[in-house]
Amino acid sequence: MQQLLNPFAQKYPENTDTALPTQATSVRFNRYGPYAGHYLACGCGDGTVEVWDMETKGVIKTLEGHVKPVGGVAWSRNNRYLLTSSLDSTAIIWDLSFLPNPLLQPYTPYTSGKTASITSSNSSQRVRTIRFDAPVAQAVFHPRNSKIVLASLTCNEVVLVDLRSGGGRWKLSDVMEGGGEGEMEVDGAEVKGKKSALTCAAWSPCGSRIYAGTTxxxxxxIDPLSRYVMNRIRVANSGIKQLTFDAMGRNIILSSTDRALRTLSVDSRTGALAPVHRFQDLINRTPWHAIAFSGDAEYVMGGAGHKMAHNVFIWDRDSGSLVKVLEGPREPLVDCDWHPTRPVIASVSTLGEIHLWQTSSPDNWAAFAPGFEELEENVEYDEREDEFDIEDESDLLRRKDAEEDVVIDVLSPSDDYPRRPENIPTSRSPSRAVKTEQMEDEGEEEREAIRLAQAVKEWADNDPDDDTWEGFHMSLDLLTETEITVLSS
Structure with missing residues (x-):
């Protein structure tokens, strides 16, 4: 059950609360479903993947399948599947709802009389292993179908993988329909030159478009169906390293090699982009290892790449001003993520520990009533006779008697009633029916965008997955004392 959140509480964390002991290299909260933010998945340097429960601060699942560090983790829309990408050039899809019977798994007998050493294999939880030609930096699911995967490789390639029957694998490139080799159009102007390589990519929250950054x-x-470039916009004069959306898909944040973060607004109808703000550490000019929005998209987070510090910068998205700098331990920051509903940030240091940043909420007894005073000792209080009366009874009776003698005229119109001025045309007047050429063009673009979004939706919903909450419950990888006794005997 989700706890009620105080709407007047501070919406960004202030200090570190706890540290989870592990060997993590990347972290991600589950962002959707009724239990959004309840689980935290972390990829470790030894190739394992751990799923933590944020309420108990304990590990509920350990997945073993990679042989090199896991650089990225991604959740499906209903948290049933987990996609992990590693430097061993593979991406694995895990089914978190299946728990193998620990009594049927191989084990190692205990070596002492007090403890038992148990090793269970999680290979049966693996749904699919996708192999690539280069190490995988990040892989994400399609927002509507977990059988469609978008992977970004470390060799500056973006690959679209369709695991359904009749699907395939395509390498995305900067190609526009009808465009010639070496020619491209940027912001309405044709530019000749060598096409840039793709460095990162992400789905729009609706899944109708792919947004990719170049060197x-x-x-x-990019249109996922035709895999042609629909639009281009120049954001910076340097390569784009990361990009991510907010929960509603109205804003996007980019991290580039010029050590600056940029936010852009996204038109939900046509997908048009417009620059809004630019964030930067003007003093130290540090790079950024992670970027994210807060759950309500009011704040922007950037994990700084200091060599001797663990800092997280928080800016206000509307004004662009710096709100808070979270200063952690001396270990550099590797990755961080913002909780989807609460002011909680999880950051990873180079030592592998996960630091949880939260807000401190002291008890404010003065908020119960205006004029409330805290007393250090008991004081005898004398109550007045009319102190807690809402209204004096004699005044209330006198007012009721006066209102009974008032005559109300319901037939004649009142001058206080608002009327429509005669010179303002109605909705059927010819002035409202006239459309300019610019309005017609905008309407045509909007209809075309709606048509493409509907086509992509039908494509994604074809052969749907079983990632639903009906009959799905994430089981725990825990053994009872009876099972441990059976395994050790």
Whole structure:
């Protein structure tokens, strides 16, 4: 059950609360479903993946399948499947709802009389292993179907993988329909030159478009069906390293190699982009290892890449001002993520520990009533006779008697009633029916965008997955004392 949140509480964390002992290299909260933010998945340096429960601060699942560090983790829309990407050039899809019987798994007998050493294999939880030609930096599910995967490789390649029957694998590139080789159009102007390589990519929250960053500072909008570039916008003069959306898909944040973060607004109808703010550490000019929005998209987070510090910068998205700098231990920051509903940030240090940043909420007894005073000792209080009366009874009776003698005229119109001025045309007047050429063009673009979004939706919903909450419950990898006794005997 989700706890009620105080709408007047501070919406960004202030200090570190706890540290989870592990060997993590990347972290991600589950962002959707009725239990959003209840689980934290972390990829470890030894190739394992751990799923933590944020309420109990304990590990509920350990997945073993990679042989090199796990650089990225991603959740499906209903948290049933987990996608992990590693430097061993593989991406694995895990089914978190299946728990193998520990009594049927191989084990190692205990070596002392007090403890038992048990090793269970989680290979049966693996749904699919996708192999690539280069190490995988990040892989994500399609927002509507977990059988469609978008992977970003460390060799500056973006690959779209469709695991359904009749699907395939395609390498995305900067190609526009009808465009010639070496020619491209940026912001309405044709530019000749060598096409840039794709460095990172992400789905729009609705799943109708793919947004990819290039080494030349361009942000590409790609159609998943035709795999052609729909639009280009120049964001920076340097390469784009990371990009991510907010929960509603109205804003996008980019991290580039010029050590600056940029936010852009996204038109939900046409997908058009417009620059909003630029964030930067003007003093130290440090790079950024992780970027994210808060759950309500009011704040922007950037994990700084200091060599001797563990800092997280928080800016206000609307004003662009720096709100808070979270200063942690001396270990550098590797990755961080913001909780989808609460002011909680999880950051990873180079030592592998996960630091949880939260807000401190002291008891404010003065908020119960205005004029409330805290007393250090008991004081005898004398109550007045009319102190807690809402209204004096004699005044209330006198007012009721006066209102009974008032005559109300319901037939004649009142001058206080608002009327429509005669010179303002109605909705059927010819002035409202006239459309300019610019309005017609905008309407045509909007209809085309709606048509493409509907086509992508039908494509994604074809052969759907079983990632639903009906009959699904994440089981725990825990053994009872009876099972441990049976295994050790």
């Amino acid at each position: 030349g500072g361009l942000l590409l909008v």
